[in-house]
Amino acid sequence: MKTLTLATKEHGGTWFGVVIGNQDKLLASSFSKSQKNLVRHLRADAPGQPIQSFTNESNVPLNEMIDFYEGKPTASKTRLDWERVSEFEKSICQSMKEIPRGKVASYGMLAKRIQSGPRAVGTGVARNPWPLFVPCHRVVPASLEIGNYSIGGALSDYGCEMKRVLLEREGVPIEGDRISAEALWIPTGV
């Protein structure tokens, strides 16, 4: 069994972390206000595996992650490790990756796309192992409110605020607590 790498880095008061496994592929990512919670969450994602930790390590996936966080257009070179992801979650993640920066899609839209139901999609989106790399923050309720977001495996107000900030930084127009309809992603070729 290969030793995994856990790298964390602080940026602007927030901690970012990635777990890297075989062939430099990304197993999981996460971010949090506290490094302790961040590490606990990421370690829980790789139970029983030897893991080597680095703090304030500068590496490509971490730098990309911070760029995503800042809302910058980023062409990611990081390869994702899909090994532990179910077929259902895979199709959700692939749909999410298609949502362009500055646009949003609803749970219901994604459900239709993969022929599932909106609530099931909700659970799948919530299980996204690679927040920021796979833009789960671009999935919102059909009401076009911000909706829910969890960080470190737990729903929180902080998470929802963060989701809003991420969308704003990507240029999604938001009036009050509602996203403008023009930001809705219209999938091509359906």
Add this chain to the structure above:
DNA sequence: TAGCAGATACCTT
């Protein structure tokens, strides 16, 4: 137009 049931679809264990 906001709030709220009740319905839905289906994934995970």
Add this chain to the structure above:
DNA sequence: AAGGTATCTGCTA
């Protein structure tokens, strides 16, 4: 076979 869900819709006022 049951339990859970980061939803949706249509009804009410």
